[in-house]
Amino acid sequence: MSVNDDVLLVHGGTPLEGEIRVRGAKNLVPKAMVAALLGSEPSRLRNVPDIRDVRVVRGLLQLHGVTVRPGEEPGELVLDPTRVESANVADIDAHAGSSRIPILFCGPLLHRLGHAFIPGLGGCDIGGRPIDFHFDVLRQFGAVIEKRADGQYLEAPKGLRGTKIRLPYPSVGATEQVLLTAVLAEGVTELSNAAVEPEIEDLICVLQKMGAIIAMDTDRTIRITGVDALRGYNHQALPDRLEAASWASAALATEGDIYVRGAQQRSMMTFLNTYRKVGGAFEIDDEGIRFWHPGGQLKSIALETDVHPGFQTDWQQPLVVALTQATGLSIIHETVYESRLGFTSALNQMGAHIQLYRECLGGSDCRFGQRNFLHSAVVSGPTKLQGADLVIPDLRGGFSYLIAALAAQGTSRVHGIDLINRGYENFMEKLVDLGAKVELPGQALG
Ligand SMILES: CC(=O)N[C@H]1[C@@H](OP(=O)(O)OP(=O)(O)OC[C@H]2O[C@@H](n3ccc(=O)[nH]c3=O)[C@H](O)[C@@H]2O)O[C@H](CO)[C@@H](O)[C@@H]1O
Ligand SMILES: C=C(OP(=O)(O)O)C(=O)O
Structure with a gap:
């Protein structure tokens, strides 16, 4: 334009x-696309809208070696993460664009590669939009975070382990961070004061289809039992x-x-x-x-x-x-x-x-x-x-x-x-x- x-x-x-x-929700679709990174085989996401936040995440996933192609029906994407380990990631900043989503790559990349680089985030300018909860929870899982001039560099030298977390506020993004990290972490994670937006429930449905074990209590507590591996999913976005x-x-x-x-x-x-x-x-x-x-x-x-x-x-x-x-x-x-x-x-x-x-x-x-x-x-x-x-x-x-x-x-x-x-x-x-x-x-x- x-x-x-x-x-x-x-x-x-x-x-x-x-x-x-x-069509599918802006606040679910990009996260379901990130979840595909956790699988050992391709995923199919249906009802995907043609919006910029989806294009930004598509670019980031491709940069990380995920093949993203249209599926058989209109609005269907097939995401194949089987070559992530051999991807040569470069120029990530150019793809961060205006979205909040890059922060959610942390857990999946730490599981797959043992390290992650997260560039500056976009999103709407409607408040300070700190990401302190995200880094606090990642540290609790065992991540080590180093602030660099162009973003944050993360490593998990001893892997990621399940943990007991209480969010200071039921943040949507931080709850998703915990979900996307805990599903493959060792042991059980108990998250209290979690956000329970419908898009989060739908992300939990995606992860369950992939083989995750996630229980939601009525009091904003989510319990995730880590598993060794996840499959692909076939999902119609809410x-x-x-x-x-x-x-x-x-x-x-x-x-x-x-x-x-x-x-x-x-x-x-x-x-x-x-x-x-x-x-x-x-x-x-x-x-x-x-x-x-x-x-x-x-x-x-x-x-x-x-x-x-x-x-x-x-x-x-x-x-x-x-x-x-x-x-x-x-x-x-x-x-x-x-x-x-x-x-x-x-x-x-x-x-x-x-x-x-x-x-x-x-x-x-x-x-x-x-x-x-x-x-x-x-x-x-x-x-x-x-x-x-x-x-x-x-x-x-x-x-x-x-x-x-x-x-x-x-x-x-x-x-x-x-x-x-x-x-x-x-x-x-x-x-x-x-x-x-x-x-x-x-x-x-x-
Ligand atoms: C892409 C996406 O799904 N965006 C939605 C998501 O944003 P997002 O996930 O960024 O919003 P959060 O729920 O995390 O933010 C809620 C509040 O928590 C604060 N906070 C959050 C994280 C953190 O580390 N520290 C902290 O203080 C924020 O400043 C804000 O005051 O949920 C918001 C609340 O429903 C929606 O308005 C956004 O459309
Ligand atoms: C605040 C919004 O989105 P984001 O978190 O992507 O900036 C929104 O969708 O209104």
């Missing part, structure tokens, strides 16, 4: 109507509940009606409850979920993001755009990332009334109270939005700006749209299919 392609003109005021499809919720929020904000094929009730229950409280309508069938604005006024709500089964933080930004159209004061308390509300200043430029606070507004005190982070918001609505010049700050913030521009009167210029390709497959085609009036300057869409 050239620099000029990275701007989208959005002519707002048209409800989004029609059907789109979501659908992207975060993308599905983004389109649901778009339907609400634009007074539209969108059938999201692939959306699943089970992984979206908390979102669906909130959607209903706001006044959004939905109807669930075996193939997907239809989301629509039923007419009348939307209702303001108090919303707190949290780890699963709480309200997922990645659902927050798109829903906030819809809340600018709700009557009264909505309160948002972001408890997962300290800086995930900065995107609201552009919404204010468009006519929204959103005030940020350092205090924990809403139900509970969180890690960010008293620490000077603007992590609570009060949204006062409804407000008419006007088109504006917008610069995309991060993945979900970017999609939120698209929704705001579509809900607004007039034309917006949305800069930096390529970032949205990191987690939304074919989003421009989907917008066109839903009747959005969008154009890439100098090019026809749809």
Whole structure:
């Protein structure tokens, strides 16, 4: 995509109507691809979306000697890790790209090669995003970590041994780090205060198919019994509940009606409850979920993001755009990332009334109270939005700006749209299919 392609003109005021499809989850697929590194034979992953985070991990795996090729059905990848030991790894930095995933190569590479090099990480700029939990748990397994100018170098001189770990916070990435390391470690690992997001359960399903022994208790404890070797897997990735919720929020904000094929009730229950409280309508069938604005006024709500089964933080930004159209004061308390509300200043430029606070507004005190982070918001609505010049700050913030521009009167210029390709497959085609009036300057869409 050239620099000029990275701007989208959005002519707002048209409800989004029609059907789109979501495929495998951005927060599962790249991790399942990394899991293939642990196997002694090829794995098949189905329902793989064509998004940048998948391409980045594909490049990293290939660099490590994994052959990745399309399978028989569309969206299927076959990952063959049988030649990892003979790979000559070079130029890893160039492939790290914008994703968080390279950190999850640690355990699998330590098992296979006895060493690993992890370059700087990407991912959304929505808080400090430290990786201290990852390195703490790897040390507990027996890894030795050396910080170098261009990244982290790891070795496991005595191999990796099962251990008892308690996470300070139920981090998704650190839980996955433990899973991907413990399955081939010697002995039993007991992880408490683990994250239990649906994508983690799906990763556990992948690992169990490979031959791992993993038990999940009801109290955030996961017990992994290390095994000597793992096979390949054949797995259909769970659908992207975060993308599905983004389109649901778009339907609400634009007074539209969108059938999201692939959306699943089970992984979206908390979102669906909130959607209903706001006044959004939905109807669930075996193939997907239809989301629509039923007419009348939307209702303001108090919303707190949290780890699963709480309200997922990645659902927050798109829903906030819809809340600018709700009557009264909505309160948002972001408890997962300290800086995930900065995107609201552009919404204010468009006519929204959103005030940020350092205090924990809403139900509970969180890690960010008293620490000077603007992590609570009060949204006062409804407000008419006007088109504006917008610069995309991060993945979900970017999609939120698209929704705001579509809900607004007039034309917006949305800069930096390529970032949205990191987690939304074919989003421009989907917008066109839903009747959005969008154009890439100098090019026809749809
Ligand atoms: C690729 C992927 O799956 N990304 C998801 C994953 O990110 P990711 O796995 O990076 O998020 P985590 O759950 O680890 O982060 C949650 C919190 O823990 C903190 N933390 C995390 C690790 C660490 O070593 N130290 C530390 O302090 C973070 O700063 C953050 O405040 O889960 C997030 C929370 O559901 C989602 O928003 C992201 O979309
Ligand atoms: C924060 C997100 O992703 P990542 O962890 O990949 O930056 C996201 O998907 O909203």
